[in-house]
Each structure stands twice: as structure tokens, then as C-alpha cells.
Amino acid sequence: MEKYIVKIKYIKNVTHDVLQIVTTKPDIYSFSPGQATELSINKAGWKSKKRPFTFTSLPQDSDLEFTIKTYPSHEGVTNELLKLKKDDELILHEVFGYISYKGEGIFIAGGAGVTPFISIFRHLKSINKIGNNKLIFANKTKEDIILEGEFKELLGNNFINILSQEKRVGYEYGQIDEKFIKNNQKGTNELFYICGPPPMMEAIEKYLLVLNVKEDRIIKEKF
Numbered sequence: 095m096e097k098y099i100v101k102i103k104y105i106k107n108v109t110h111d112v113l114q115i116v117t118t119k120p121d122i123y124s125f126s127p128g129q130a131t132e133l134s135i136n137k138a139g140w141k142s143k144k145r146p147f148t149f150t151s152l153p154q155d156s157d158l159e160f161t162i163k164t165y166p167s168h169e170g171v172t173n174e175l176l177k178l179k180k181d182d183e184l185i186l187h188e189v190f191g192y193i194s195y196k197g198e199g200i201f202i203a204g205g206a207g208v209t210p211f212i213s214i215f216r217h218l219k220s221i222n223k224i225g226n227n228k229l230i231f232a233n234k235t236k237e238d239i240i241l242e243g244e245f246k247e248l249l250g251n252n253f254i255n256i257l258s259q260e261k262r263v264g265y266e267y268g269q270i271d272e273k274f275i276k277n278n279q280k281g282t283n284e285l286f287y288i289c290g291p292p293p294m295m296e297a298i299e300k301y302l303l304v305l306n307v308k309e310d311r312i313i314k315e316k317f
Contacts, residue, residue, distance in 0.1 A: 102180055114162075123186070126191070128148075131189050132188065147160045151216075233258070288315075
């Protein structure tokens with residue numbers, strides 16, 4: 095299995111617990127919007143500790159970008175990422191991922207599960223095909239929303255936020271349930287792209303099947 099060492103060009107917070115990391119890009123390296131790779135840190139004790147992270151840059155970009163939720167309370171890879179700086183190195187492993195764009199639909203994301211959709215929407219914008227795609231984004235609070243300004247610019251009124259732990263004007267409140275999905279869908283033949291924590295994924299898939307959405311219209315990636 096090929097491995098590539100890349101250097102961090104810059105690293106910054108985009109929310110209180112989400113990092114944006116931009117690295118150099120190997121000369122021969124390709125992925126599709128929505129795909130991910132396993133990353134490890136090129137430091138003693140961390141080289142073999144691989145974790146999956148989604149590319150949020152576009153395949154044609156000269157750099158690679160990752161948008162990564164960190165867990166400071168865990169003594170793991172994301173906590174170690176918080177200590178990195180410019181010119182530190184990461185190791186890229188194989189590219190994988192099951193979510194790819196198959197046509198207009200409703201994208202449903204929970205928290206950092208939105209990351210595969212970032213590259214997809216940026217790609218659609220680059221070819222002027224955002225169309226009537228809709229993003230329903232579930233988070234605990236407003237401060238947890240990743241790239242809120244960019245999604246508003248990309249999708250306008252088709253960017254719908256639902257918060258489970260905070261009531262705010264202009265934001266839906268509660269959990270994504272069968273009724274919420276029904277109020278936002280056009281018909282049972284619509285494509286649904288879903289990505290988030292496993293319990294959320296299972297619940298949403300169950301709601302979709304109850305709403306007579308066929309399994310082949312559901313595109314999913316476990317996060």
C-alpha cells in the first residue's frame with residue numbers, strides 16, 4: 095500500500111472544535127469529491143495510528159484540505175492534531191469512500207458528517223450545477239455549525255439548520271424525524287445523501303423507508 099508524506103501549509107480553527115488543515119499535495123494523487131483517506135501523523139509513536147478524514151478540497155486543487163472535528167478530551171489522533179503547526183508532516187494512506195454525486199437531492203448531515211458534502215458542493219459550484227440541491231444539517235448548537243457562511247452562500251434557502259440543544263430564531267429546533275423529512279422532500283423518488291453518527295444514520299434510513307423511499311435512492315457513508 096502506497097503512502098505519501100505531506101507538509102502542513104497552514105492550520106486553523108473554523109469552529110471551536112473543528113480544524114481546517116491544508117497540506118502539500120503529492121504529484122500523482124487523485125480522489126473524487128466526497129472521498130476520504132486515512133491519515134496518520136509523521137511523528138514517533140503516531141505513524142501507525144491511522145484515522146479516516148475526508149478531503150474538503152477539490153481534486154484539481156494544488157493543495158489538499160481536510161476539515162476535522164477534534165476531541166480534546168480523548169488522548170487520540172485528533173487531540174494530537176491540535177498540537178501541530180506549519181511544516182509538520184502527515185502521512186496519507188489509501189483513498190476510499192462510498193458517497194459520490196449521482197444527481198440532485200437532499201443531503202442530510204450530522205455534525206462532522208457534513209465533511210464529504212463540502213467537496214461535493216464546492217465541485218458543483220465550480221461547474222455551475224448547484225441546482226436545487228438541499229442540505230439539512232443537524233448540530234447541537236449554532237457554534238457547532240461547520241462553514242455556515244459558505245453553505246449559506248452556496249445554497250441560500252436550501253441550507254436548513256436544525257439544532258438539538260439551542261433554540262434560535264431562523265433555526266429549526268429538535269431532531270430530524272419522519273415529519274421533518276417529509277416537510278422537506280419533494281417526492282419518494284428523490285435522492286437522499288446521508289452521513290453522520292451511526293445512530294442518526296440508522297434512524298434517518300428507517301424514516302426514509304417508512305416514507306417509501308427505495309433503498310437504491312439512499313446514498314450513505316458511515317461517519
